[in-house]
Amino acid sequence: MLTGKRILLIIGGGIAAYKVPELIRLLRKDGAAVTPVMTAAAGEFVTPLTVASLAGEKVYTELFDLTDESEMGHIQLSRVADLVLVAPVTANLMAKMANGQADDLPSTLLMATDTPVMIAPAMNVRMWENPATRRNLALLQGDGVRVVGPNEGDMACGEYGPGRMSEPFEIVAAVEAALSSGPLSGRRVVVTSGPTHEPIDPVRYIANRSSGAQGSAIAAALRDLGAEVVFVTGPAETPRPTGVEVIEVETAREMRDAVKAALPADAGVFAAAVADWHVEGASASKIKKGPDGAPALRFSENPDILAEVSQMGAGRPTLLVGFAAETDDVIAHATAKRARKRCDWIVANDVSPATGIMGGTENAVTLISGDGQEEWPRAGKVEVARRLADRIAAALGRA
Template sequence: MLDGKRILLIIGGGIAAYKSLDLIRQLSKAGARVTPVLTRGGAQFVTPLSVSALAGSKVYTDLFDLTDEAEMGHIEFSRAADLVVVAPATADLMAKMAHGHADELASTLLMATDKRVLIAPAMNVRMWEHAATQRNLATLRSDGILIAGPNEGNMACGEYGPGRMSEPHEILGAIEAALTDGPLKGRHILITSGPTHEPIDPVRYIANRSSGQQGAAIAEALAGQGAQITFITGPATAPRPKGVNVIEVETAAQMLAATEAALPADAAIFAAAVADYRVEEASAQKIKKSGAEAPEIRLTQNPDILKTISNHAQRPKLVIGFAAETNDVQAHAKTKLDKKGCDWILANDVSPSTGIMGGAENQITRITRDGTDPWPRMTKRQTAQRIATLVAEALA
């Protein structure tokens, strides 16, 4: 799929730089030609010799490494690739990109390129969550920068959370998606998926039976048509889609925050089965039996993510909601379309007898203000392909 594609790979400074070696190997195996740029920080973790040996080409480390610099060689160099990839993208590199700094080779190339740029962030969880990094992230997204990851997990520093660089195969998938020509190339689409878990105490929570299969299938179908996907998922059992930016959340409040942070987008598809209610005051300790009476648990409404984004100042051009119902499916879906302010509702019957929730098939009725469009029962992948085709038509 990447035969003959030219990748300019910028390796930032961080322990995750070791993954860049495997990324080069996988890119080369896929047929891509890799030109590596090693930052001063990156050279503290991997050597120019190892990078050069895997890439089969010279490693560039300094602005004045470039030949014919008097003839603006860095301009030509930055534009010779089909895609510029930054992996790992440190907080410092992201800040330079967001604010237009060009004080060394990597940042100068990023400023001078006219090609798409994909970054794979990697940093300590506190740095990732810092307000400045999140502001820079929002700026980069609005500038059209593609983003792969980060993942959540254990850090080299001993902390745990989001900030781990995506695995090389995940970045490879994102690169393939970025270089895919299709009707949605250059479009950013936001997708929510899976259930949410609303804690009752440290070991119990309110949830539902959503597997996240349909949302994942939609993400892969849209990525296959060239779209940049931000995939926000609750704790689903379905495998995460490849080649997309995956953001893991647990609660409805976290999902809303991640959704708003991912804007702007051309389209938003809300396939997540969000819990309508959460416990007003979750217990900090496991609730124990005490006497004959059950404990009183007070519920409060969760934020309405679909309605919020449908009426948002940065509302996507196309907003799609799902309606999982067990009775009067079309009537409830039409009411939801009016109340939420979205463009389409994809309604389905999730009664236990249908086997749809958690199963491999789906049967959708698309509700719009122009009427209803019932679809036959089909696999969730087939359903996703039909959705992707209709989204491409709507955004054309």
């Protein structure tokens, strides 16, 4: 899928640089040409000889290389690529990018480029969660920089959490999506998926019966049409799609905040099965059985994410798609929901137990819009997702 594409690969200094040789191999296998650039610190983790051998091209490390700089080689390097990929990008390099520093070859290339930029962060979990890093990330995303990862897991430092660089195959999928010439190329779409978990105490929660399969399939279908996808998911069973920005949340309130932080976007597809209520004053300790019987739980309504975004005025996505999972009077309830929440489309489906749809591999939906309703035949969730993605592309193309 990357045949004829040229990737300028900037390798930052971090332990995750050990994944770069495999990343280069996969990019070239996919047809891309790779021009490598290394920070000084990157050479402490992977040798320029290894990188050059796998890339089949010279490794650039110095800003003041007289042979190249006689013709302003750093400017040329920054502009001949189809994509500038920074992997791994450290907290330090992110800070340089966000604040416009240009004191070495990699940072100068990033300042001089007019080419799309993608970063694959890799750092200690505390560094990733540091407010300065979060501010820098927001600045970069506001400047149009695409982000892939990071993943959550064990780290070389012995800690656990978000901060692991995405796997090479995930980065390649993100590169493919970024360079796709599909109908949604250049469009940004926010997709919500999965259930939310509303805690009762540290070991118990309230949730909906959602596997996240339909939302995940929709995100992948939109990615395949070239969209930049922000995938906000609750604790779902289904694996996360590759090539999209994944934001993990647990509660409805966290999902609402993540969605709003991901805006602006051209479209929003809210497929998550968000819990309608949360427990007031969830206990910080496990609730024990006692002589008084079951505890009395008080509930409060969760935020209505679809309605809030639909009615936000400035910054509202051009197209907002909600989902209505119903067990009776499906079309009537879904039509009323679309009017009440003021979204553009509602995808209605019957999730009564007899259908086997909730948690299953198939779906049967009716698309309800201002033009009326359109019943789709029962099909696999991937096929439903592709059909919906095609309709979204057509609608945005007319907008």
